[in-house]
Amino acid sequence: MITVENLTKTFTLHILGDKKIEACRDVSFRVPPAGFLGLAGPSGAGKSTVLKCMYRTYLAGSGAIRYQSATHGMVDLATLPDQAVIDIRHREMGYVSQFLKVIPRVSALNVVMEPIVSRNGVTRAVARKRATSLLERLRIPAHLFDAYPATFSGGEQQRVNIARAVSWQPRLLLLDEPTASLDQDSVGIVLDILKELRQEGTTMIGIFHDAMLLQSVTDSVYHIG
Amino acid sequence: MQPLIRIRGLTKRFGSGCDRCLAATGPEHDTNLCPHCGSVLACNDLSFDLFPGEALGVVGESGSGKSTLVRLLHFEWEASAGSMDVHRSAAGSHLLAEMFPENGDYSRNLLLLSHFQRRQMRNALMGIVYQNPHLGLRMGVSSGGNIAERLLGAGWRNIAKMRQRAAELLEKTEIPIQRMDEPPANFSGGMQQRVQIAKALSNNPMILFLDEVTTGLDLSVQARVLDLIRNLRSEFNLSMLVVSHDLGVINLLCQRTMVMKAGHIVEDGLTDQILQDPQHRYTQLLVASQL
Amino acid sequence: MPLHEWPKRNDGQEHDLEHRSGYPFGFMDEGAKKEIRRAILKAVAIPGYQVPYGSREMPIARGWGTGGLQITLALIQPDDILKVIDQGCDGSVNAVNIKKFVAKVAGVTVTTDTAAATIIQTRHRIPEEHMTDQQILVLQVPYPEALREVEPSEVETRRMHAEADYSRMWLYLYEDIVHYGEITISYRYPVTVNGRYITDPSPIPRWDVPKLHMADTLFLFGAGREKRIYAIPPHTTVVPLEFEDHPFRTENFTGKSCARCGATESFLDEVIDNTEGVRSFFCSDSGYCDKRREQCSR
Ligand SMILES: Nc1ncnc2c1ncn2[C@@H]1O[C@H](COP(=O)(O)OP(=O)(O)O)[C@@H](O)[C@H]1O
Ligand SMILES: Nc1ncnc2c1ncn2[C@@H]1O[C@H](COP(=O)(O)OP(=O)(O)O)[C@@H](O)[C@H]1O
Ligand SMILES: [Mg+2]
Ligand SMILES: [Mg+2]
Ligand SMILES: [Zn+2]
Numbered sequence: 032m033i034t035v036e037n038l039t040k041t042f043t044l045h046i047l048g049d050k051k052i053e054a055c056r057d058v059s060f061r062v063p064p065a066g067f068l069g070l071a072g073p074s075g076a077g078k079s080t081v082l083k084c085m086y087r088t089y090l091a092g093s094g095a096i097r098y099q100s101a102t103h104g105m106v107d108l109a110t111l112p113d114q115a116v117i118d119i120r121h122r123e124m125g126y127v128s129q130f131l132k133v134i135p136r137v138s139a140l141n142v143v144m145e146p147i148v149s150r151n152g153v154t155r156a157v158a159r160k161r162a163t164s165l166l167e168r169l170r171i172p173a174h175l176f177d178a179y180p181a182t183f184s185g186g187e188q189q190r191v192n193i194a195r196a197v198s199w200q201p202r203l204l205l206l207d208e209p210t211a212s213l214d215q216d217s218v219g220i221v222l223d224i225l226k227e228l229r230q231e232g233t234t235m236i237g238i239f240h241d242a243m244l245l246q247s248v249t250d251s252v253y254h255i256g
Numbered sequence: 257m258q259p260l261i262r263i264r265g266l267t268k269r270f271g272s273g274c275d276r277c278l279a280a281t282g283p284e285h286d287t288n289l290c291p292h293c294g295s296v297l298a299c300n301d302l303s304f305d306l307f308p309g310e311a312l313g314v315v316g317e318s319g320s321g322k323s324t325l326v327r328l329l330h331f332e333w334e335a336s337a338g339s340m341d342v343h344r345s346a347a348g349s350h351l352l353a354e355m356f357p358e359n360g361d362y363s364r365n366l367l368l369l370s371h372f373q374r375r376q377m378r379n380a381l382m383g384i385v386y387q388n389p390h391l392g393l394r395m396g397v398s399s400g401g402n403i404a405e406r407l408l409g410a411g412w413r414n415i416a417k418m419r420q421r422a423a424e425l426l427e428k429t430e431i432p433i434q435r436m437d438e439p440p441a442n443f444s445g446g447m448q449q450r451v452q453i454a455k456a457l458s459n460n461p462m463i464l465f466l467d468e469v470t471t472g473l474d475l476s477v478q479a480r481v482l483d484l485i486r487n488l489r490s491e492f493n494l495s496m497l498v499v500s501h502d503l504g505v506i507n508l509l510c511q512r513t514m515v516m517k518a519g520h521i522v523e524d525g526l527t528d529q530i531l532q533d534p535q536h537r538y539t540q541l542l543v544a545s546q547l
Numbered sequence: 548m549p550l551h552e553w554p555k556r557n558d559g560q561e562h563d564l565e566h567r568s569g570y571p572f573g574f575m576d577e578g579a580k581k582e583i584r585r586a587i588l589k590a591v592a593i594p595g596y597q598v599p600y601g602s603r604e605m606p607i608a609r610g611w612g613t614g615g616l617q618i619t620l621a622l623i624q625p626d627d628i629l630k631v632i633d634q635g636c637d638g639s640v641n642a643v644n645i646k647k648f649v650a651k652v653a654g655v656t657v658t659t660d661t662a663a664a665t666i667i668q669t670r671h672r673i674p675e676e677h678m679t680d681q682q683i684l685v686l687q688v689p690y691p692e693a694l695r696e697v698e699p700s701e702v703e704t705r706r707m708h709a710e711a712d713y714s715r716m717w718l719y720l721y722e723d724i725v726h727y728g729e730i731t732i733s734y735r736y737p738v739t740v741n742g743r744y745i746t747d748p749s750p751i752p753r754w755d756v757p758k759l760h761m762a763d764t765l766f767l768f769g770a771g772r773e774k775r776i777y778a779i780p781p782h783t784t785v786v787p788l789e790f791e792d793h794p795f796r797t798e799n800f801t802g803k804s805c806a807r808c809g810a811t812e813s814f815l816d817e818v819i820d821n822t823e824g825v826r827s828f829f830c831s832d833s834g835y836c837d838k839r840r841e842q843c844s845r
Contacts, residue, residue: 042533044540045536045537045540045541046537046540046541046544083532083533087526087529088526088528088529088532088533089529089532089533090525090529090533090535113512113524113525113526114257114305114307114310114512116526117310117511117512117526118257134486134508135479135508136479136483149490371706371709371710372709372710372711375710375712394718397718397722398722398725398726400725401718401721401722401725404718404721405714405715405717405718405721406714408714408717408718408721409712409714413717413789413790413791414790414791414792415721415724415725415790415791415792415793416792418721419725437725437726
């Protein structure tokens with residue numbers, strides 16, 4: 032499904048006298064369809080950098096990120112034109128980090144509904160039902176559904192974030208410490224949801240703070256650094 | 257997916273120009289002013305594509321050429337060089353078929369059309385919202401009349417139908433319909449921007465140009481205008497060129513962004529990449545100073 | 548030489564006219580006439596388009612019909628029969644003066660009968676009687692630019708005409724309807740000529756506007772002060788600006804008739820008797836009214 036070959040990323044900070052920071056070097060791994068790869072390594076090793084290069088939030092320096100797209104065929108996400116990346120993001124590839132990055136002034140329910148409506152081609156009623164059940168399952172109090180997530184606690188924001196990322200069942204899901212700010216019960220619920228998603232066929236690559244957790248959800252682990 | 261419009265080599269020079277203009281201006285010289293002949297190269301050899309349904313951001317400091325770019329594309333100013341082709345599938349394609357009867361996916365260079373044809377093309381394809389509502393609205397004419405003007409330009413000749421259309425658009429842009437016959441001069445800045453947006457949308461444009469539409473508005477008013485634009489974009493399936501010096505606005509509206517400096521596009525990419533992994537020295541400075 | 552000393556036409560020595568008066572036939576020199584005729588030809592070729600020309604000094608003040616007068620003088624031939632009217636009236640001082648002047652300098656016959664005239668110079672009216680393709684109506688125009696109401700700049704109005712960018716004119720009418728419930732323009736009602744140019748028909752009442760449409764007669768418009776000539780050739784469409792739900796309407800005189808001739812189908816002027824305050828109506832077209840009275844008395 033996805034093969035990373037010798038991915039290397041170096042930041043050049045022009046405003047700091049062209050200072051160079053090597054964020055990752057020669058990262059190579061392969062994930063089969065519906066597989067779940069964990070990325071491990073010490074802080075600063077470049078785990079997040081790898082995920083962001085795959086999502087094109089960072090431009091890969093060298094190497095290849097080969098992805099078997101459902102609509103674009105075999106592509107290299109390192110060099111694919113922006114427009115195609117946007118399309119793959121829209122149709123196939125999800126990304127969730129520990130930081131909520133949602134649109135301001137949109138209610139929690141709408142934050143979760145929006146990708147379902149725009150990507151799954153279902154009616155608003157169906158999307159609402161699916162979004163509501165996800166939020167309920169993640170134990171977001173019902174009175175918060177119509178509130179803006181910007182005002183939520185860290186844990187609540189994170190659960191809305193996860194609900195949004197999984198709601199539309201992406202084909203490829205990139206997870207960067209999605210459970211970092213969650214309590215033990217919530218972590219369990221999230222893991223259950225991820226498991227179901229895999230059963231539906233989603234391929235995942237994830238970074239988890241907790242080594243135990245990493246071992247329990249992934250089926251292989253790649254060590255960076 | 258094929259681009260809706262293709263821009264190639266778009267250049268606007270104020271002044272006579274000389275052979276050294278190109279070499280002596282641009283981001284590496286930090287100026288658009290040719291020291292040899294005194295010409296201003298407000299836009300220099302810009303090439304990019306705008307795709308159907310996308311919001312493309314244009315950021316850059318004041319004077320970098322953003323508004324000039326918009327005015328060239330909106331046919332307000334004459335380009336010194338360059339081309340602009342539009343895909344045949346664009347709305348108003350009957351116009352395209354009339355003007356360009358030969359085959360091919362794209363029109364010939366729209367910048368070479370007569371003034372009359374460019375006006376027709378603009379009326380059929382484009383809408384614009386300026387930072388300064390005085391540029392986009394007739395302050396002494398009723399708000400409904402401002403909208404009707406575009407409809408009249410497109411050949412509408414029924415008062416009741418035009419008023420109905422104006423009422424619909426004002427409702428969408430959250431202007432109380434009972435104020436339709438009042439001139440925008442009576443309205444607040446945020447309301448004036450919303451009337452401008454209603455006017456820009458009246459002819460169901462394919463392409464909407466937004467030039468610093470929230471600059472100068474109070475924060476809460478800005479937020480409302482931005483929310484409105486976001487909603488309208490999905491409702492009308494608009495392609496938008498969003499010009500702003502504010503990365504926050506761009507981040508909210510645009511998936512793709514171009515960075516301008518001294519008349520050049522120094523960098524373009526997905527908006528999150530521009531913000532989190534800026535490549536060009538100038539973009540890094542811009543991001544560092546804004547976020 | 549004073550006008551009253553100019554030779555009469557029928558003294559059998561036409562060429563002597565020029566020699567004896569010191570002025571060329573028709574007052575203007577041939578060069579000036581040629582230029583005006585060329586402007587007229589261009590105007591006829593591009594219906595409704597305002598052709599600039601070098602307006603001459605006339606022995607009457609600008610603004611008193613010099614534009615119309617120059618056209619008349621450039622066209623007139625010794626065997627023409629001239630009628631001059633001012634707001635429909637043959638007898639007004641201005642009309643009479645212009646008529647006398649042209650009759651002298653061109654030695655032509657004059658008339659008040661619309662049907663008998665070959666050239667009719669007019670200010671602010673079109674005669675009620677049907678005109679034929681053997682006649683020319685010369686209209687005096689104070690403000691030739693129909694778009695001036697909405698755009699003060701000449702450069703800009705020229706651009707608007709060139710690009711047929713007329714939405715602002717239409718907007719003006721829209722606003723009129725929104726604010727007053729109807730289009731309030733009563734004179735100088737803008738028309739689209741030949742489907743192209745928006746044109747000022749001169750300050751004729753709306754009543755006269757339909758007479759311009761697909762007429763048999765050539766209409767020539769002269770603005771002396773503004774140095775413009777334009778034309779509506781015969782058999783040309785002239786459509787007043789109107790909306791589907793607010794159609795163009797002429798003045799309505801239903802139930803009224805001319806107190807002199809009884810006409811019910813002519814443009815009527817309202818006259819209020821000063822002493823008794825009684826309102827009565829009279830034909831604005833005096834020649835038409837006179838003719839009807841003659842016919843009735845016969
Ligand atoms: N946008 C960036 N600009 C500059 N340096 C960065 C950027 N992102 C990451 N880095 C640097 O790259 C290295 C790897 O970071 P990261 O991928 O976040 O590591 P990890 O996720 O493994 O903790 C770090 O030294 C970090 O400071
Ligand atoms: N009419 C003009 N004549 C000369 N220079 C101009 C004119 N209009 C704009 N410029 C110059 O072109 C450059 C780009 O201006 P503009 O497009 O308004 O920039 P921005 O919108 O990015 O602030 C500036 O240097 C400006 O001074
Ligand atoms: Mg990290
Ligand atoms: Mg600007
Ligand atoms: Zn009468």
